[in-house]
Amino acid sequence: MMAAAADNRPSRRKNANTAAGRDGANAEDDHLFDRELDQLPPALRWREWMLRVEAVIFAAAEPVTRETLARVVGKDCSIDLLIDDLREELTGRPYEIVPVAGGWQHRSRSAYADAIKASNAPTRGAATTLSEFESTVLAAIGYFQPITRAELSKIFGKEVSRDTIGSLRNAGFIASGPRSPTPGAPYTYVTTKHFLSAFGMETLRDLPDIEALEDAGLLSRAAVQEEAMAAAVEGEEE
Structure with missing residues (x-):
């Protein structure tokens, strides 16, 4: 299913809302880091953008904003469509990508909260215990x-x-x-x-x-x- 979705994305993204926050991109940075990936076929380009976005969200300590994600994908790429494909791909996994505080973040699904608690494993970004x-x-x-x-x-x-x-x-x-x-x-x-x-x-x-x-x-x-x-x-x- 994802292969078909990837094939369709390049034509859809032209009509989607474009990613924000690129006007101030430094020309030297653009030269050093290839955002556009023009040398790749459309389906492979879309797939690489998906992986970049997921990597950034996974590594970040706080929710990642649209402006931040726009730095690693092409200027005409729709962040929303990328997130949609990533969330579909994570269906059935114990974690998901969720909108939080004006950005996106990896979160464990609530169905596994008891298992995580029972493990006593240190977790990332746990809320401070309050009275x-x-x-x-x-x-x-x-x-x-x-x-x-x-x-x-x-x-x-x-x-x-x-x-x-x-x-x-x-x-x-x-x-x-x-x-x-x-x-x-x-x-x-x-x-x-x-x-x-x-x-x-x-x-x-x-x-x-x-x-x-x-x-x-x-x-x-x-x-x-x-x-x-x-x-x-x-x-x-x-």
Whole structure:
């Protein structure tokens, strides 16, 4: 099946969205590394591009963006069609290529999570272990960002300490956002691309349903909204 797909790809790619990020390519780099592979027949050229893209994704520590992959294939090559063929080829394997954090990454299939856990083998890119409270604070930041530490404390009905924020920052899950317009202009916090990558999300739209967390008593959307309104009124009075 893949042979037929490869035969068809060269004609399809002319009409597909072309890869981005090539305008700034250095002429010397183009000379040293053959992206176009014009000397190869179309089917072999497509196959080589597939292997290059898979190699880059496999070797990378973080999700690989379209712009990065465009550096190793021809200027008219469709990254999306290459990824489609790679994912089809990996059907039946215990791992796959998935869209994560604005790029693509090799991931083990969830069906084999128990086997991997039982092996006790060190894994690549494992998410930092968080306490239950740190996890719920991280979730709140994900839903309500940009958000201040005071607003987080209001949500949970108790202080969210600087140590908790520091732990999430050290894990690479959050970063400082814009300063809040509230009195004192405190820093807000936002999630990072590493947050998306570590939890296997492509965008923040992949966050779990917030209503389920509210029903479980873990988050209060109303609390943060009340805090924001109170801060806004206080700011106007100033």
